[in-house]
Amino acid sequence: MKEILELKDISAGYEQTTVLQGVNVAIREKDFIGIIGPNGGGKTTLLKVILGLIKPFSGKIVYHTSKQSLFGYLPQNSKFDARFPISVKEVVMSGLMSEKGIFRSYTKADRVKVEEILEKYGMGEYKNRSIGELSGGQMQRVFLCRAIISSPKILILDEPSTYVDSNFEIEFYSLLKELNERMSIVMVSHDLGTICSYVKTIACVNRGLHYHESNLITPEQLKLYNCPIELISHGTVPHRVLLNHDKSIEN
Amino acid sequence: MFELLRYDFFQNAILCTILIGVSCGLIGTYIVAKRMVFISGGITHASFGGLGLAYFLGLSPLFGAAVFALAAAFCILYLSDNKRFKEDSLIGIFWSAGMAIGVLFIYLTPGYAPNLLSYLFGNILTVTGEQVILSGVLCLAIILFFAKFYRPLFYVAFDKEYSRTHFVALNGLEVGITALIALCIVVCMKLAGIILVISYLTMPQAIAGMFYKNFTKQLVLSTIVSCGGSIIGLFASAALKLPSGATIVLCFLLIFIVCYVLRRRK
Numbered sequence: 001m002k003e004i005l006e007l008k009d010i011s012a013g014y015e016q017t018t019v020l021q022g023v024n025v026a027i028r029e030k031d032f033i034g035i036i037g038p039n040g041g042g043k044t045t046l047l048k049v050i051l052g053l054i055k056p057f058s059g060k061i062v063y064h065t066s067k068q069s070l071f072g073y074l075p076q077n078s079k080f081d082a083r084f085p086i087s088v089k090e091v092v093m094s095g096l097m098s099e100k101g102i103f104r105s106y107t108k109a110d111r112v113k114v115e116e117i118l119e120k121y122g123m124g125e126y127k128n129r130s131i132g133e134l135s136g137g138q139m140q141r142v143f144l145c146r147a148i149i150s151s152p153k154i155l156i157l158d159e160p161s162t163y164v165d166s167n168f169e170i171e172f173y174s175l176l177k178e179l180n181e182r183m184s185i186v187m188v189s190h191d192l193g194t195i196c197s198y199v200k201t202i203a204c205v206n207r208g209l210h211y212h213e214s215n216l217i218t219p220e221q222l223k224l225y226n227c228p229i230e231l232i233s234h235g236t237v238p239h240r241v242l243l244n245h246d247k248s249i250e251n
Numbered sequence: 252m253f254e255l256l257r258y259d260f261f262q263n264a265i266l267c268t269i270l271i272g273v274s275c276g277l278i279g280t281y282i283v284a285k286r287m288v289f290i291s292g293g294i295t296h297a298s299f300g301g302l303g304l305a306y307f308l309g310l311s312p313l314f315g316a317a318v319f320a321l322a323a324a325f326c327i328l329y330l331s332d333n334k335r336f337k338e339d340s341l342i343g344i345f346w347s348a349g350m351a352i353g354v355l356f357i358y359l360t361p362g363y364a365p366n367l368l369s370y371l372f373g374n375i376l377t378v379t380g381e382q383v384i385l386s387g388v389l390c391l392a393i394i395l396f397f398a399k400f401y402r403p404l405f406y407v408a409f410d411k412e413y414s415r416t417h418f419v420a421l422n423g424l425e426v427g428i429t430a431l432i433a434l435c436i437v438v439c440m441k442l443a444g445i446i447l448v449i450s451y452l453t454m455p456q457a458i459a460g461m462f463y464k465n466f467t468k469q470l471v472l473s474t475i476v477s478c479g480g481s482i483i484g485l486f487a488s489a490a491l492k493l494p495s496g497a498t499i500v501l502c503f504l505l506i507f508i509v510c511y512v513l514r515r516r517k
Contacts, residue, residue: 015334052416052418067418068418071416071417073413075413079410079412080409080410081409084284085284085464085466085469086405087465093402094406094410094413098416098418100402101403102403102419102421105402106402130464
């Protein structure tokens with residue numbers, strides 16, 4: 001598959017603290033990369049470097065494509081003011097800024113597109129509500145619509161399991177599978193069970209990055225990266241049960 | 252009271268009040284939505300330093316205030332952006348340092364400074380034709396800026412981090428709106444004075460916020476309240492022979508209380 005972007009020997013962090021060092025990774029078309037690693041290991045920092053939100057201390061990011069509609073981003077905690085006077089419709093519309101830039105105006109077709117996507121994800125009846133009036137799960141659904149409305153080349157998700165409510169969970173992961181046919185997905189998750197079932201490749205991040213060309217997690221990886229495991233059940237969706245962390249390492 | 256309308260000075264005052272009303276209605280809605288009220292207070296008070304310095308050097312006080320307001324606005328926004336300084340500390344520094352510089356230079360200037368009081372509390376009745384034109388140009392610039400960049404401006408104000416992942420020219424947009432905020436504050440000082448400017452940027456917006464939770468509707472209603480309240484206040488001040496700036500602010504307060512009571516009774 002064709003590469004979309006490449007991180008070359010990236011070191012990054014905050015002020016004087018280096019969180020990531022010597023990271024090399026490429027994101028290719030239709031990738032579904034699961035990022036795992038301990039807390040403070042640099043998972044979110046890696047996402048922010050990829051997104052261009054943090055300038056790396058050293059190394060470079062090579063883009064093999066135009067930056068227009070490159071990313072759709074679903075943050076773990078969106079930093080926004082819940083009392084900001086913005087409607088659900090407008091929040092989703094803001095996802096089109098990448099293709100519009102700051103000069104091009106928004107058309108009726110854009111408004112139709114927004115309404116269609118909200119309808120598709122069960123948020124149609126809330127389109128005129130203020131974003132602050134929604135529940136946490138509803139808000140995240142709206143932010144997911146914002147992230148995918150421009151059909152980005154790469155969809156980046158930070159810990160989706162923390163905000164996807166149980167009603168939406170099954171739907172959410174099958175949706176990701178569907179989206180993956182059109183776009184690459186990079187997902188940070190503590191939820192190793194989910195990672196295994198859906199992702200194609202795994203990147204373990206703990207200051208450095210170790211890339212696995214499969215979605216199988218071996219005891220060696222767990223030992224090396226001290227990745228936390230939670231046992232989860234997916235209800236009617238086929239699922240796999242992983243061994244306890246300690247047992248799998250012993251094995 | 253209406254015979255005042257025959258006089259040039261009062262016509263100028265009304266025209267200027269409307270222009271400033273529109274400017275503050277638009278800029279204020281952005282400031283309130285983005286929770287920049289305290290920053291605006293800092294910029295306003297910092298401009299007093301420029302005013303004093305210009306007075307000392309024999310330049311136009313408005314020009315000096317504009318230079319200091321612009322410098323303070325960009326310094327506060329950019330220094331707090333790189334996270335080395337806390338935003339509220341920076342505001343405190345610019346707020347007090349600006350006032351200190353202003354006081355010092357006025358003290359050093361020989362003679363009495365009668366006009367300076369009008370910059371502290373505002374006096375729209377002394378506005379000149381030139382200042383009306385200046386307010387008109389600024390008002391037009393603000394209207395055009397909002398008309399052209401309404402959506403990106405609004406989206407960035409809502410979620411800057413997300414907007415940055417789109418790789419669009421956010422810096423240009425921020426420079427534009429920051430400059431307009433600073434200049435709007437300086438022009439408004441003629442009407443309300445340094446001490447009362449903040450009310451023009453917050454009270455009409457608070458009133459509009461009671462009725463609408465939609466940014467566009469808030470923009471329109473706060474502009475209407477801002478213009479309407481200022482005109483009513485101006486006539487009331489002329490009729491009752493009271494200072495215009497303070498009367499207009501109290502007029503906003505009255506509208507606020509009436510609207511609040513009406514909303515509560517609903």
